[in-house]
Amino acid sequence: MEVTKDSIIGDVLDYDRDTAQFFLEIGMHCLGCPSARGESIEAACNVHGTDADALVAKINDYLATK
Numbered sequence: 001m002e003v004t005k006d007s008i009i010g011d012v013l014d015y016d017r018d019t020a021q022f023f024l025e026i027g028m029h030c031l032g033c034p035s036a037r038g039e040s041i042e043a044a045c046n047v048h049g050t051d052a053d054a055l056v057a058k059i060n061d062y063l064a065t066k
Helices: 007-016 017-024 034-038 039-050 050-064
Strands: none
Touching: 007 034, 007 039, 034 039, 034 050, 039 050
16 A cells, blocks of 8 residues: 555555554544544644654555565
């Protein structure tokens, strides 16, 4: 899976639940809420004031090791 800023958080978590750690690290503790099921990484990062590019890079680096 190639994660982008347009990737839906719920889809990323469905692909690999261990990616939750990267969302939690930046304060996204609402991973079980309905918004996470349909919100893009970019939209969530905008709401939380975090860098979507950095998060996407971290997740893709992690997934590349699997």
